[in-house]
Amino acid sequence: MAALELFAARTYDAVSLREVAAKVGITHSGLRHHFASKEELLTAVLHYNDQVSLTPDPEHEISGVEVHGVDWIRASVDVVAFNSRQPLVIRLFATLSVQATDPHHPAHTYFVKRYAVARGLVARELEFARANGDIRADTDVEAAAESLLATMDGLQIQWLLDPEHVDMVSAYRQFVDRFLTYLTSLDSAG
Numbered sequence: 001m002a003a004l005e006l007f008a009a010r011t012y013d014a015v016s017l018r019e020v021a022a023k024v025g026i027t028h029s030g031l032r033h034h035f036a037s038k039e040e041l042l043t044a045v046l047h048y049n050d051q052v053s054l055t056p057d058p059e060h061e062i063s064g065v066e067v068h069g070v071d072w073i074r075a076s077v078d079v080v081a082f083n084s085r086q087p088l089v090i091r092l093f094a095t096l097s098v099q100a101t102d103p104h105h106p107a108h109t110y111f112v113k114r115y116a117v118a119r120g121l122v123a124r125e126l127e128f129a130r131a132n133g134d135i136r137a138d139t140d141v142e143a144a145a146e147s148l149l150a151t152m153d154g155l156q157i158q159w160l161l162d163p164e165h166v167d168m169v170s171a172y173r174q175f176v177d178r179f180l181t182y183l184t185s186l187d188s189a190g
Contacts (some may be wrong), residue, residue: 069129
């Protein structure tokens with residue numbers, strides 16, 4: 001998608017609809033026929049980004065079997081591995097998520113909701129694990145979900161900045177292993 005490439009290579013504010021139209025090979029009015037505004041185009045790009053980044057399936061079906069809890073957390077490494085093959089999408093996500101911290105940015109509401117959904121999804125899986133006795137009963141699932149997502153996003157940024165030296169898949173896998181070792185330990189002393 002041309003808009004994704006332009007937004008990722010530069011910033012949302014620096015890209016015009018005329019530029020996107022030229023990159024696609026249509027007229028400005030032709031693009032406006034499909035997207036009434038740059039904000040509408042950004043929304044379409046973000047939804048496209050979700051479709052790409054949420055593949056494989058967000059429920060992480062492995063060999064046709066749906067996984068939950070600790071196995072779901074382990075399967076999140078597959079998402080990071082998938083993301084490592086989508087650098088443009090990850091760059092767009094990282095760039096826009098930072099820009100969207102401005103409450104007036106057109107993607108602000110999208111990212112607030114997206115992170116709330118992501119935290120809720122991870123917390124749900126951790127709660128499943130806690131309810132099954134697979135992780136410590138004293139686990140604060142909301143805080144643990146925030147830590148998992150922060151690690152994933154932080155590694156993505158480091159990888160984008162220095163892909164030759166940062167192996168985000170290996171680093172994330174090591175984090176998940178340590179994270180789960182801590183959460184499954186019987187010793188509740190931190």
